[in-house]
Amino acid sequence: MNSKKWDKVATGVLYFIAGIMILILAFLLIYILVNGLPHVSWHFLTSSAKSFQSGGGIGVQLFNSFYLLFLAMLISVPLSIGAGIYLSEYARKNWLTSLIRSSIDILSSLPSIVVGLFGFLVFSIQAGLGFSILSGALALTVFNLPLLTRNVEESLNTISESQREAGLALGLSKWETVLRVVIPEALPGIVTGMILGAGRVFGEAAALIYTAGQSAPPLDFANWNPFYIASPLNPLRPAETLAVHIWKINSEGIMPDASQVSAGASAVLIIAVLLFNFGARYISARVYRRMTGGQ
Amino acid sequence: MVEQTNKIISSNDVHLFYGRNEALKGITMDFNESEITALIGPSGCGKSTFLRTLNRMNDLIPNVTITGTVKLHQQNIYAPDTDTVALRKEIGMVFQQPNPFPFSIYENVVYGLRLAGIRDRRQLDEAVETSLQQAAIWDEVKDKLHESALSLSGGQQQRVCIARVLAVKPDVILLDEPTSALDPISSGQIENMLLELKDQYTIILVTHNMQQASRISDKTAFFLQGHLIEYADTKTIFLNPQQKETEDYITGRFG
Ligand SMILES: Nc1ncnc2c1ncn2[C@@H]1O[C@H](COP(=O)(O)OP(=O)(O)OP(=O)(O)O)[C@@H](O)[C@H]1O
Ligand SMILES: [Mg+2]
Numbered sequence: 001m002n003s004k005k006w007d008k009v010a011t012g013v014l015y016f017i018a019g020i021m022i023l024i025l026a027f028l029l030i031y032i033l034v035n036g037l038p039h040v041s042w043h044f045l046t047s048s049a050k051s052f053q054s055g056g057g058i059g060v061q062l063f064n065s066f067y068l069l070f071l072a073m074l075i076s077v078p079l080s081i082g083a084g085i086y087l088s089e090y091a092r093k094n095w096l097t098s099l100i101r102s103s104i105d106i107l108s109s110l111p112s113i114v115v116g117l118f119g120f121l122v123f124s125i126q127a128g129l130g131f132s133i134l135s136g137a138l139a140l141t142v143f144n145l146p147l148l149t150r151n152v153e154e155s156l157n158t159i160s161e162s163q164r165e166a167g168l169a170l171g172l173s174k175w176e177t178v179l180r181v182v183i184p185e186a187l188p189g190i191v192t193g194m195i196l197g198a199g200r201v202f203g204e205a206a207a208l209i210y211t212a213g214q215s216a217p218p219l220d221f222a223n224w225n226p227f228y229i230a231s232p233l234n235p236l237r238p239a240e241t242l243a244v245h246i247w248k249i250n251s252e253g254i255m256p257d258a259s260q261v262s263a264g265a266s267a268v269l270i271i272a273v274l275l276f277n278f279g280a281r282y283i284s285a286r287v288y289r290r291m292t293g294g295q
Numbered sequence: 296m297v298e299q300t301n302k303i304i305s306s307n308d309v310h311l312f313y314g315r316n317e318a319l320k321g322i323t324m325d326f327n328e329s330e331i332t333a334l335i336g337p338s339g340c341g342k343s344t345f346l347r348t349l350n351r352m353n354d355l356i357p358n359v360t361i362t363g364t365v366k367l368h369q370q371n372i373y374a375p376d377t378d379t380v381a382l383r384k385e386i387g388m389v390f391q392q393p394n395p396f397p398f399s400i401y402e403n404v405v406y407g408l409r410l411a412g413i414r415d416r417r418q419l420d421e422a423v424e425t426s427l428q429q430a431a432i433w434d435e436v437k438d439k440l441h442e443s444a445l446s447l448s449g450g451q452q453q454r455v456c457i458a459r460v461l462a463v464k465p466d467v468i469l470l471d472e473p474t475s476a477l478d479p480i481s482s483g484q485i486e487n488m489l490l491e492l493k494d495q496y497t498i499i500l501v502t503h504n505m506q507q508a509s510r511i512s513d514k515t516a517f518f519l520q521g522h523l524i525e526y527a528d529t530k531t532i533f534l535n536p537q538q539k540e541t542e543d544y545i546t547g548r549f550g
Contacts, residue, residue: 092357162394166456169352170407171384171463180410185397291398 029270036267039260045268048218049245054257058265060216063232064239065272068133068212069202071235072140077194080145084152084190089178108146113206115143120210131238136212143207144197151193155186184291188284195283199276203269205243213238214248242269303328303467303497304349309363311344311353318344320521321363326467326514331489331498333508333529336518337544342501345518346469349499350386351379367467384411387460391472393452395444395459400427400436403444403455407463422462430458431488450481454488467497475503486511505545509533517541 043057050056091097119139129135159182167177183190216239219232226233240248242265249255249262304326311319318341326332334342347353349365351372364371372382384407395403404423405413413419423440427433432454436447444455453473460468470489474482482504489498490511502508508515509529516526517540525532525541536542 160394162390162392163396165352165355165388165390166394166396166459168355169350169383169388169390170459171380171382172407172410173380176410180406181396 032263032266032270036263036265036270039264040267044264049216049261050255052255054255054260056255056257056261058242058245058261058268060219061240061242061245061265062268063219064133064212064216065202065241065243067232068136068140068208068239068241069198071133071137072144072201073194073198075137076141076144076148076197079141080148080152081190083145083149084156085178085183087149087153088156089174089182104146104149107142108150110143111206112143112204113209115139116207116210118142119207124211129236131211131213131215132236133212133239134235136208136239136241137235139207139211140201140204143204144201147200148193148197151197152186152190155189155193156182158189159185187291188288191287192280192284195276195280199273199280202276203243203273205241205247208241208244209247212241212244214240214244216240216245242272301327304365304367304499306345306348306365307363309345309348309361309365311341311348312360313356314358318521319348322523324516324523324526326497326499328497329494330513331493331500331511332514332516333512334499334501334516334518335503335505335508335544336524338503340518341521342518343471346388346471346499346501349467349469350383350388351377352383352388354379384463385465386467386469387463387465389453389457389460389468389470389473391475393449393456393476395447395452395455397443397445399441400444400447400455401440404458404462406459411463423458426458426462427455429461429488429492430454431484431491432458448481450477450484453477453481453485457485457488461492465496467499468492470498470500472501472503474507482507505533517544519544 045057045062046059047055047057048060049058087097087101091100116139119135119142123129123135123138124131127135129138163181163185164177167181168174172180217230217237220228220230221232223231224233225231226235228234229237231237246262246265246269249258249265253262255261302325305324307323309319309322310317322345334346336342344353348361349372353359353361361373364373366372367382367385371377396406398406401423404426405419408419408422413422424433424437427436432451435451436455439446444452447455453476457468457473474485477485486507489500492498493513500508500512512529514527515529515532517524517532517536517538519540525536525538527537531537532541533545536545
């Protein structure tokens with residue numbers, strides 16, 4: 001009887017805590033969306049920002065966010081997959097690899113503003129990249145790489161040893177076993193981690209303020225030559241992203257409709273991050289079904 | 296003379312250490328072609344360890360030291376220039392827990408072939424049908440080849456794993472307690488299948504099931520604490536064992 005009662009109490013407490021979490025989350029989401037969505041229009045999403053008048057949009061920032069995300073993922077996905085495979089499949093257990101693991105864990109808990117300042121010193125100043133998309137993408141890589149690497153490593157670790165033995169016993173080499181047995185099986189987890197990482201990068205501001213910069217010069221969407229200064233693809237131009245834009249408007253925005261622009265931009269940002277999260281679930285379920293053969 | 300050509304694997308004074316713990320203490324035995332050999336003995340006596348020295352699966356465990364020789368077709372598989380990948384294509388292995396890949400049944404069976412570079416659809420289809428038929432599971436799965444192998448029962452999964460091994464056409468098949476996770480009916484199906492396969496393959500089987508060993512094997516080897524105590528025709532081992540330990544073990548189990 002007694003243990004039954006305690007069971008009920010404990011369950012109740014857990015439900016209560018979970019309920020509070022959900023309420024906070026729901027409140028935040030509703031607040032941001034209710035305040036922001038009325039200001040979101042096609043015009044808002046596609047026109048460029050205005051510094052002194054009202055009616056500015058977030059088109060350039062939105063593009064910058066996606067482009068920066070793309071470049072950052074282009075660098076960090078292959079690196080993290082390589083490092084994760086090494087740690088999970090090849091690294092021997094010794095002081096060196098445990099040092100590597102601890103370093104990765106420490107790196108992943110660095111505050112992003114520190115990563116941003118590091119990026120500023122190293123990429124913007126030392127490497128001479130200035131405030132540019134490239135500096136920003138490299139800073140985001142530093143920010144993202146440790147988490148992605150651990151995600152890949154952990155996804156691979158969940159694959160049971162018996163699967164590796166099956167591959168090796170079948171006459172696959174170690175590398176073939178990793179590539180054709182272990183990775184395909186771990187793919188849903190890896191993909192989920194990548195997409196969630198993308199969401200995190202997409203909403204990141206602090207790491208970008210001093211690397212990708214806080215200005216969004218107008219872009220010439222008719223010229224896609226990456227060497228042309230106003231080209232959207234030019235990786236050496238400064239590029240304020242959506243998250244940085246929100247931070248900047250709130251700290252020093254002087255346009256008359258600053259709060260509306262900020263609310264609208266926040267709503268767009270939240271929706272994008274939510275899409276990444278739901279996308280992660282959907283895509284990983286699809287990948288899993290693909291791998292395991294139909295149904 | 297006849298004996299000589301018949302021998303497919305012979306191990307000579309094989310010692311194996313896990314770190315400093317000696318798990319195999321000098322195993323010398325030959326395996327004949329087209330026979331089923333059963334390895335029996337109490338838990339921890341080194342049956343699995345010995346089985347895994349035959350296709351060098353122990354190489355994968357850190358800190359393992361192996362001495363002595365194991366010859367397949369007169370070639371020492373522990374010679375420095377041995378290609379273990381090629382070796383494992385000649386000596387297939389089935390494990391205690393069914394371990395199909397979480398892909399479709401079809402993909403499971405053709406996995407080794409695809410990696411060997413075979414693309415021809417007709418050839419793959421043929422291999423799937425033959426292997427699944429040999430593994431006595433074709434009729435049960437022929438209408439759902441493209442469903443996940445994980446949707447099958449344990450016994451069916453184990454037979455798919457056997458088909459996966461058969462598809463790469465090994466000379467020898469090692470099985471480590473392949474039926475211990477299965478119900479009696481599935482076990483019986485697998486035993487019958489092994490009897491069917493024996494003409495074309497050399498089969499080495501670890502089992503805790505005395506009835507199984509006596510029913511299907513031609514020769515039986517009794518292991519105890521890393522030693523090979525007795526190795527003879529299955530009939531002799533079960534009806535007329537020469538060693539006291541063998542007799543104790545067998546009667547203990549039966550009695
Ligand atoms: N990976 C390993 N590392 C260290 N020691 C091991 C390892 N595998 C087995 N051993 C040891 O080697 C000895 C033989 O083990 P093995 O697994 O070969 O026994 P077995 O006869 O197959 O037993 P069972 O019938 O329980 O499967 C045991 O003492 C075991 O503790
Ligand atoms: Mg064993």
